[in-house]
Amino acid sequence: xxxxxxxxxxxLNEQGKLKHLLTLEGLKQxxxxxxxxxxxxxxxxxxxxxKKVPLLRGKSIMNLFFEPxxxxxxxxxxxxxxxxxxxxxxxIQTSAxxxxxxxxxxxxxxxxxxxxxxxxxxxxxxxxxxxAQHVAxxxxxxxxxxxxxxxxxxxxxxxxxxxxxxxxIFDLKVAIIGDILHSRVVRSQIQALSILEAxxxxxxxxxxxxxxxxxxxxxxxxxxxxxxxxxxxxVIMVRLQNERMKSALIPSEKEFFKxxxxxxxxxxxxxxxxxxxxxxxINRGVEIDSAVADGAQSVILEQVTYGIAVRMAVMSxxxxxxxxxxxxxAEQQEREFNLxxxxxxxxxx
Amino acid sequence: MQELDIDVNALIDKxxxxxxxLLKKHPGAKMIGIRTGGEWIAQSLHQQxxxxxxxxxIDISFYRDDFSKIGLNPTIxxxxxxWDVEDQHLILVDDVLFTGRxxxxxxxEIFDFGRPASVTLVTLLDRKGCRELPLQxxxxxxxLKCEQTLKLTGPEPLKVMISEPxxxxx
Numbered sequence: 001x002x003x004x005x006x007x008x009x010x011x012l013n014e015q016g017k018l019k020h021l022l023t024l025e026g027l028k029q030x031x032x033x034x035x036x037x038x039x040x041x042x043x044x045x046x047x048x049x050x051k052k053v054p055l056l057r058g059k060s061i062m063n064l065f066f067e068p069x070x071x072x073x074x075x076x077x078x079x080x081x082x083x084x085x086x087x088x089x090x091x092i093q094t095s096a097x098x099x100x101x102x103x104x105x106x107x108x109x110x111x112x113x114x115x116x117x118x119x120x121x122x123x124x125x126x127x128x129x130x131x132a133q134h135v136a137x138x139x140x141x142x143x144x145x146x147x148x149x150x151x152x153x154x155x156x157x158x159x160x161x162x163x164x165x166x167x168x169i170f171d172l173k174v175a176i177i178g179d180i181l182h183s184r185v186v187r188s189q190i191q192a193l194s195i196l197e198a199x200x201x202x203x204x205x206x207x208x209x210x211x212x213x214x215x216x217x218x219x220x221x222x223x224x225x226x227x228x229x230x231x232x233x234x235v236i237m238v239r240l241q242n243e244r245m246k247s248a249l250i251p252s253e254k255e256f257f258k259x260x261x262x263x264x265x266x267x268x269x270x271x272x273x274x275x276x277x278x279x280x281x282i283n284r285g286v287e288i289d290s291a292v293a294d295g296a297q298s299v300i301l302e303q304v305t306y307g308i309a310v311r312m313a314v315m316s317x318x319x320x321x322x323x324x325x326x327x328x329x330a331e332q333q334e335r336e337f338n339l340x341x342x343x344x345x346x347x348x349x
Numbered sequence: 350m351q352e353l354d355i356d357v358n359a360l361i362d363k364x365x366x367x368x369x370x371l372l373k374k375h376p377g378a379k380m381i382g383i384r385t386g387g388e389w390i391a392q393s394l395h396q397q398x399x400x401x402x403x404x405x406x407i408d409i410s411f412y413r414d415d416f417s418k419i420g421l422n423p424t425i426x427x428x429x430x431x432w433d434v435e436d437q438h439l440i441l442v443d444d445v446l447f448t449g450r451x452x453x454x455x456x457x458e459i460f461d462f463g464r465p466a467s468v469t470l471v472t473l474l475d476r477k478g479c480r481e482l483p484l485q486x487x488x489x490x491x492x493l494k495c496e497q498t499l500k501l502t503g504p505e506p507l508k509v510m511i512s513e514p515x516x517x518x519x
Contacts, residue, residue, distance in 0.1 A: 034423070041408070041425040051428075052461065053411035055421075320420030327418055 010132055015328070017321040020132045020141040021314055023150040024191040032195055036160050038313035039306070042082075050308050055316050056085040062115045063089040065144070066122040071280050071304060072144050072154065076119050079311035088113075103127075104134060111136055117315065118142070125149035125184075140318050148184050148244060154279050155188035157310040159196060161303045162234055165275050169193065172233040175202040175270075177225060177260060178287050179209045181249075182241035185279045189236065190217050204228035205260060208249040209240075225260050229269040237262055237278045237288050253286045263289045267297065275299045353511040360473055360490035361390070361507075365397040367488045368440065371469060372398060375438035378469075381405040381430065383455050386444030389503040390473050394442060405430035412454035434463035444501050446472040446489070449482035474499065474509065 009026065013019040018031060042050050061080045065073050073089065080087045092106070101109075110118070117140040120128050125147030132141040145151040159169065166172055174193055180186050180203045193201045194217075203214055204222045214221045222228030229235065240256065250256045267276065276288075276298045284290045293300060372378055379402045382391025388406050395404045406429050410422040441455060452470060459465060471488040479495035493499070499511045 038421065038425070041410075041427050044427050044429065046429065046431065054457070055411050055416055316421060320416070323417050324420040327420075 010129065013321060013325050015321070015325055017325070018314075018318050019321065020128075020143075021152050021318065022128045022132055022141065022143045024152045024155060024188050024195065025150070027195060029195055029197070032156065032159065032192065035156055035310065035313045035317060036163060038317055039156075039160050039309040042309040042312050043306075048305070050082055050305075050312070052082045052084065054084045056080070056083040056319060059085045059116045059319060060114055061085045061087045061117045061119065061315070062110055062113075063087065063119045063144075064092055064110070064121070065089070066092045066120070066127070067145070068093070069121050069144070071307070072121065072151075075304065075307040076142075076144060076153075076311055079308045079315065082308065083312055083315060085117075085315075088115075103130070107131060107134060111139060115139060117318070119144050121145045123147055138322070140322070142314065142318070145184055148182055148187070150188050150191075151184045151279075152188050153307070153311055153314060154185050155192040156314065157303060157307040158185075158189055158236065158277060158279065159192050160306050160310050161277060161299055162275070164302075164306065165299055166233055169196040169198050172198055173200040173202070173231060174198050174234040174236065175204055175222075175228055175232040176219075176236045176238065177204040177228070177262065178238040179240045180205050180214065180238070181209045181211055182244040183238045186238055190219060194218055202228050202232065206250065206256075225262075225266060226269055229266055232270045233274055235262065235267065235270055235274055235276045237276065237282075239278075239281065239283050239287055253283075257286055257289075261285070261287055261289060262292050264291050264295065267292055267295075273297075277303055279303070353513070355491065355509040355511060357473070357490075357507040357509055358393075361393045361397065364471060364473070364488055364490050365394060368394065368398060368471065371438075371440070375467075377402075378438040378440055379405065379432060380440045380442060381407055381455075381459065383441070383443045383451060384408045384426065384428075386501045386503070387442050387472075389501075389507055390444050390471075391442035392504060393507065394440075394471070403431045405432070407455060407458050409451060409454040409458055412458045414450060414454065428458065430459075430462055434459060434465050436464070436466050439465045439468045440471055441468050442471045444473050445499065446470075446475045446484075446486050447479055447495075449480050449484035452484050453482050473501075 011018060011020040011022045063073060063076055077087060077089060118131060119142045120131055121144040126149060127146045128141055128143035135141060143150055143152055162169055176186055176189060190201060201219045202222055203219045204225050206223060210221065274297060276292055278288060278300045282288055282293055284293060292298060380391055380395050380400055382388035382404060384406055391404055408426050408428050410425040443451060470486045472486045473490040475486055475489040475492045476495050477492055496514045497511050499509055502508045
């Protein structure tokens with residue numbers, strides 16, 4: 001599969017608004033803030049409950065998971081149901097692609113089943129872009145994680161959680177710890193934090209788990225967790241992506257925990273009111289100690305709940321943008337038609 | 350264009366008086382205002398009637414029937430109904446009754462919270478003759494003609510400017 005990884009404009013429509021969500025790269029602060037604000041409106045501030053609304057009634061959304069997922073897939077499904085969309089979830093690992101159908105044929109068949117939106121998770125970086133390049137103009141694509149490239153809705157829900165718990169992101173120092181190299185979540189998180197102008201972004205991990213030139217991402221790099229945690233407001237842990245490692249990059253999980261595991265003692269080096277986040281799945285005793293994961297500063301489970309509202313926001317904004325564009329085009333056509341008719345009347349005189 | 354200034358407080362007083370018999374019949378009746386104008390009117394009525402239960406507020410943006418035409422309202426805020434709707438007598442308050450579509454949306458949203466015992470519709474102004482749905486208000490501050498347009502500002506002070514359409518030149 002050949003697809004361009006960085007084609008940020010393919011996801012915007014003629015009005016500069018989101019048509020697909022493939023990556024956060026190339027998006028503006030206003031795009032992110034619109035999503036975060038809209039997500040807020042789905043949550044009852046008193047009960048924290050997310051109510052079902054009839055916004056996407058009659059729309060058909062297909063979840064295509066070529067790679068296993070629990071949290072992302074389930075929260076997408078819940079979000080779609082809370083928006084009253086009709087949904088289908090396909091476990092493609094066990095379907096036609098196994099029988100030799102090409103990705104494009106699969107896509108066109110699913111499109112023929114009248115999907116309005118695809119939510120795609122794929123092990124190949126660029127898969128969502130590839131889909132977006134080939135879908136019909138009225139169909140939208142949401143990236144639910146592609147290879148090591150991007151996981152935009154995860155990063156957005158993380159930003160939402162940070163904003164909910166700590167307020168404005170531009171005041172905050174954020175440390176991301178663990179397997180930075182293989183994580184699509186981290187790539188998207190760094191992009192989101194940069195767009196929202198976080199005060200400082202730190203990445204902490206061994207050289208073998210960092211990209212070659214991490215400073216190019218606009219982050220401060222630390223190899224010593226204790227040094228890196230000093231004075232931060234937000235601690236984001238990510239797991240070791242063993243399935244994406246092509247060779248042994250760490251001596252052992254035990255050794256990794258000894259050097260980079262988040263313990264209560266280490267967490268005490270961050271600000272006293274720092275929050276601890278993790279996109280899941282967590283590996284207790286590998287990157288995070290149970291006492292921290294279950295501790296008072298952990299917001300890991302709230303991230304999951306907020307993921308529903310954020311995904312609802314992304315889907316409804318994309319459909320809303322499409323509606324507004326169609327309306328504008330219809331009005332434009334009407335104006336042109338009227339002008340033409342006037343010209344004809346003039347001509348007849 | 351002719352502009353008319355309306356004494357909103359007098360209308361609120363009149364509506365308050367008309368609501369009193371209802372509250373005698375259903376002393377536990379609860380009030381919901383439709384954001385934004387309806388919420389302002391509801392706040393005034395709620396205060397005058399000295400209702401003890403907190404005022405509910407709904408934002409009907411997610412329930413509009415024109416999402417596929419105009420998309421999302423960017424200033425949408427969560428609805429807040431702080432008590433159980435089930436089996437309650439409700440007073441639903443809006444600023445203007447026009448096509449009836451807002452009230453349709455509001456009723457749908459309310460029924461997603463539960464099944465009320467009854468809903469009484471109260472609106473400050475009623476632009477009669479332009480209804481697109483079979484909905485009428487129980488208590489109206491002041492009736493208008495469909496052609497009259499208006500602008501409500503608030504919440505302090507609540508003001509309405511009503512404009513008569515300019516006479517169509519032949």
